[in-house]
Amino acid sequence: MADFRNIPEPNYEYDIDELTRAYREAVTDIQDELTRTDLTDLSRGKAQSVLAQVTVILGRLTKKSFDWVKRVIPSAAIGGVMRTLMALGLAKTPEEAREKAKLNRMNQNMVAAAVADTQNDLLAVSNNIDRRVRAAVRRAVGDVMRANMAKGVNGTRTLSTDVLARVRKELGDAADNAIIDARGRRWKVETYVDMVARTKTMYAHTEATMNEALGRGVLYGIVSSHGAKDACRFHEGRIIRLTDEGDANYPTYEQLRSSGQIWHPNCRHTVSPVRRPDNLPERVRDKATQQAEIGDKALATGKRNPTDVE
Ligand SMILES: [Zn+2]
Known part of the structure; x- marks a missing residue:
């Protein structure tokens, strides 16, 4: 009989770190892009070119996260199959289990669905960032135009620091305070992505464990x-x-x-x-x-x- 204490617990920390780092860097890059923008004469044209940069950053992020999902979800599923082989005494060591582990038909279907599902969740994160940044930039253009108009009327030469500080802050927050879950709670992008990655890898691991067991009549x-x-x-x-x-x-x-x-x-x-x-x-x-x-x-x-x- 297998001793369950010998079966290693799944550990995806390294992979999860890699994914959350990619999101953190993208958020920072977008914030840098927004910070570099000269707000004193923010025109629609200038706003467009800033947003084009944001699109490039998010496009790269999506590609990176999709590749991550395609690599890590199947590997988490293999980990689940290995658990079953060891629990049932069909492999003595993790090395032997890894050698024998294959995804059966049920698991191939599960992995395909889990990959698509996880990619969708992550795509929703970058779409969310995109939407918020666009809205914030649009507001900023409006605010700056109004303030510039008032400036002309008042005869002052520069935009008030109050207006600049407020617009700056709104732009900064837009990239990072992006996710609201089904219960209305706000998540930092990085915390949310960490949760998605952790939950989906464990899901793939456990489903694969059970599918392999059921395939063997357990x-x-x-x-x-x-x-x-x-x-x-x-x-x-x-x-x-x-x-x-x-x-x-x-x-x-x-x-x-x-x-x-x-x-x-x-x-x-x-x-x-x-x-x-x-x-x-x-x-x-x-x-x-x-x-x-x-x-x-x-x-x-x-x-x-x-x-x-x-
Ligand atoms: Zn628990």
Whole structure:
């Protein structure tokens, strides 16, 4: 029987850093572009050329993020397949698992959908930045024109520093304060992209784990434990069904996921497939029984995880 402690937890920090850095740099480049613009005689023509630069920066960002998704999502799925091979004792080491890991038909479909979905989420981020920057630049042109007109009337030679400072700040904020989620919360671009990357890679990992297990006729899994502090902790170490099939005493993955208590955005929990729950070592089974009781009570409260964002 596999010892689940030996299966490495997925770690995509390096990749996630790479993606968030790309967004951070693009936001900074756009802010630099806006800061360099001389506001004192901001014309429509000048605004157009600034916006053209912004389009170039965002185009490069989109290309980079799409390539990232095409590389990292399939690799996260392979990680999930490796988890299954090790959990079922079909590979002894991560190296052996990597050698044997292939995406079955279900996983190929899952990966294609997850790639498209993640690319869409990231595209929405750059579209959002684009929209806000355009609106801010348009407002700035209007503000500067009005202020210049007033200047002529008042006979003063320069734009008031108040107007300049306000326009400057609006332009600066436009690039970075861009994302509002379904619950109306505002996210910094970088924090949002980090959440999307983390959530989608873990999703691909876990779905691939389960698809590989189901392809091998395995119906159960055990939830990972790392001493979570949020509502996930109620479900750590319990046994679940991967689909509707199997012993109905165990909740399904979907039931737990849709409760919003575990497998929420940014969640690090995984599932390790188990062919016969009866055959698990006693200590693992005891903990699972204990956690089933705690977990069912938590489910009955209907409370969602506070870190859940959807
Ligand atoms: Zn979790």
